[in-house]
Amino acid sequence: MARSAQPVSATPGIVAAIVIVAAVLAAFLAIGSRVEGTTGLRAAEWQAVRFTLVQAFFSALISVLLAVPVARALARRRVPGHALLVTLLGAPFILPVIVAVMGLLAIFGRNGWLNVGLGAVGLPEVSIYGAHGVVLAHVFFNMPLATRLILQGWQAIPAEQFRLTAQLGLRSGAVFRALEWPMLRQVVPGAFALIFVICLTSFAVALTLGGGPRATTIELAIFQAFRFDFDLGRAAVLSLLQLAVAGGAALIALWVLPPMVVQRGQDRLPQRWDARGVGLRVLDAVWITFAAGFLLLPLASVVIAGLGGILDMPAVVWRSAWTSIWVAALSTVVLVALALPLTAWLAQVRNGGLEGVTLLGLAASPLMLGTGWFILIFPFVNPASLALPITASVNALMALPFAVRILLPPMRQVMTDYGRLSAGLGLRGWPFWRIVLLPRLRPALGFAAGLAAALSVGDLGVVALFADPDVATLPLQMYRLLGSYRTDAAAGAALLLLALALAMFWICDTWGRRRDPG
């Protein structure tokens, strides 16, 4: 039989997969070694499990419920700034959590715009802290994601079908039953599951807005056991719980997970004849305004408050910004080094289930990995001295599932379109990478690297576990400033962090798109 035309060796990809599995497995085994010596699960642990599940359920439910009318409005109306708004829906994905929390505090916090307004008309103030604050922040992050996913579903309905319903004279309600409801039944469960899984491993939101027995996620409980009590046994038990909860949910989500699409607001709008009534127009306008306001007001407040505070920032903020930049750069390099060989391998094998390898990173939460690696290394070295490389590695693992989902489809496309031609010319191995694969993948690679860099620069997770007072990334520094009530400096840091995350994404994405036509 002729040697099949596999242009890229599988070995580097298999090595990358082994590295990933080993990194997770090592953490897991280290945690396992510490579990003995603790006595069972206490009420507090069960409380954390319960809260984790309940908040994730409500975060996903509310996100999806709000997303449906917003997506419908965007699917059937062309409003001024439509494309910008759709693009903006992608922004929370790369928005540092702590920046968003800062923005939400400015709107919903004690001295926020909402409470000032309520106070002016004599109503009692609402508090953003606690369970509903956690859910609010999760909805802020995930409602746009849900909207994009559901909007994709709407755009996938062929325009001919809307034409047909118009020809038959179906009204809005009938169109909904005939076309839109079947689509929603397919798309919404996937969006719900994805958001549910994302919220299960929530840490930074719970750290800043939650806390206390009634609003502590498992992830936060790991942090507290570790950082406040230095009870590695309890941290280990909690890590196992986290793995069971998030891992189980991730496995379930694997089946319903929608594909990631590089969507840049290049939307086409089929003509709709069923939505011309004045009532429906007003309704859609209300929903679009609500979504835009919910997204933009917190961001606007971050910018406004930040401009005032940016001169007030101590030098340590600039130092930590520099730290964040190189941690994110390192993290992006690690991600690319893992993701490229891994996807090249996955693109050439028929077994689609192997893609599940990348979900290990998602199921094994950052703090679980951090706890495990801490247990492994602290007999030998001071873990604080490795805080930043470990943060970079964990961030890379967290970005991996997204990177693979972005890179795999174009990688498969290149193999299909140019595999034969390359084989005939003897292009394989490094020349194939250099001459065919990398140039063709460049846009997807830039997008994936941009996401990874932005996620890493804004991450407040495992670094909080390891860092001593001398070391900090910018998000951690911001958290410390908030904790010591230096709100102005924190606001300045938030603006700086926002700018960093957007800039890092923009640089990578622009590099990817700057390509000669062809």
Next chain:
Amino acid sequence: MIRVEGLLAEQGDFALRAAFDVPRGRRVAVAGPSGAGKSTLLAVLGGYTPVTAGKIIVDGVDVTARAPDARGIAMLFQDGNLFPHLSVAQNVGLGVRPSLRLDLAERQRVHEALAHVGLSDLADRKPGALSGGQQSRAALARVLLQSAPVLLLDEPFAALGPALRAEMLSLTSEVVTQSGATMLMVTHAPLEVAGMVDDLIFVDAGDVAPPAPAAAVLADPPPALRAYLGG
């Protein structure tokens, strides 16, 4: 030359059988109905489709198990013969050295090949900026540099208009004459290429008939070929 011994290639329900000899320098048209296995035959010879049984021998060497680039066979496909992100010169240079690290003499050879097909002025363009005929010329320039003993053409000019197609066929003929290669070309219009080929292979339902002199066969086609030609 290319020799095919007891060849069997199976794809699901479809089976392709072939056994034939094409002497060095002969030009052979491969004709037959759609789905008969013309493209499959070329893909098998080129090493892109696995063989169930049999041997493929090029210039006395058994190449059945070799990779597509190590068989002494160059091939042009129906489409996608050029990388859209590489310049014309780079695309052609791949025929010299897949790493594209060319020395001065090799660059000179690329320029000569481009001059030969009349693309000297367009060396730095991307394929997207070329017309269909110019793209075909670029692919032919690469074939020229690959200097493989066997050339397989799977209807690379099918998308061109009749006049342009005739022009490309005569350029191909010239390239083959110059390199002395053995050529097999799939065609939907045997009469159109009758003037430039020596022999004709008729493929019908997976059965590959041995090559027969084209002029004689077309003058008095067997029943199956007659039905296909609609004469």
